[in-house]
Amino acid sequence: MWTKLKWAIRLILLVVVGAFLHYTLPHRDVVRITGTYNRLTEVGANSIFYASPDSGSTTASVERRDIRFIEAVFPDGDVMVYRNEDTGWIWPPYFKYDSSNLQAEASNLVSPASAPQWVAVTHYGWRMPIFSIYPNAVKLRAVEGPDVRLIPWVNIVVLLMLGGLWLMLWRMWAQFKERMIEPAVDDLNNTLEAMDQQADAAREKARGFWSRLFGRK
Structure with missing residues (x-):
């Protein structure tokens, strides 16, 4: 019984650490940017997945924020929406203060399906539509095509x-x-x-x- 309990505790710790690393470490998607916009967003129970109120681009109100978003499409047609918020000196340690510049870059990289411009989007976080959770884009880079090899x-x-x-x-x-x-x-x-x-x-x-x-x- 004690052996099973120890293995159960180890498994739970492994899952928690794995989920934490998967959320925090950067990921890169190769996508085609289709649009950018700002939206007044209510942040409530899911506030842990958004930037802290003092991270630069957020407003004084924790409940309603003017958040920048980037719409994109994967090569297989699946869609993705990224938020674009400063992280500041708060966790995770990306020290991002250029969300305005990043939004301008994203707008400049918007392309139609007939003449796609593929972009490598570096981000952290998860996309959970049911909880209105979006990954936070931290860097954009134009790439040659959807099959480009990116080493993490x-x-x-x-x-x-x-x-x-x-x-x-x-x-x-x-x-x-x-x-x-x-x-x-x-x-x-x-x-x-x-x-x-x-x-x-x-x-x-x-x-x-x-x-x-x-x-x-």
């Missing part, structure tokens, strides 16, 4: 650093366990074993006393 160097570096950090922490924990916990457990086991031996000796002594008292052999 940032993700590779970040994951390697996290892997190295995890390995370092694991080694530190293993050394701490070997030097501190295991000797303490051994000492405790030795103490308990010595107490058991003393108890056995006391029982044998008491048994011998009563045997001599009543003349038993």
Whole structure:
């Protein structure tokens, strides 16, 4: 039972960490931009997926914001809508302050289906229509075509650093366990074993006393 509980906790932690990294790390989509617009948007229960109120482009009101959006189409015809908000110095650490310039770039890259201009959109976050959640675009770059190969160097570096950090922490924990916990457990086991031996000796002594008292052999 305890083993199953430990594996369940590990699985939950793995899912939480994986979801956090998937939301936070940058992704790049190759799309055709079809339009840009601003919209007064109500931000309520889903505010965790929007920029903080003090990130530059947001208004003083947390509930209603004038948010920039970028409409796009994938090569297979699926559509995508990105929001375009400053992140400032708040998490995630993209330090984005140029949402106005990015919106101008997006408007300049709008193209029709007859003469498509493919664009690599770097973004973070998820698109969940049911909750009105949009990924936040942080960078645009025109590319030659929809089949261009994009290597996620940032993700590779970040994951390697996290892997190295995890390995370092694991080694530190293993050394701490070997030097501190295991000797303490051994000492405790030795103490308990010595107490058991003393108890056995006391029982044998008491048994011998009563045997001599009543003349038993």
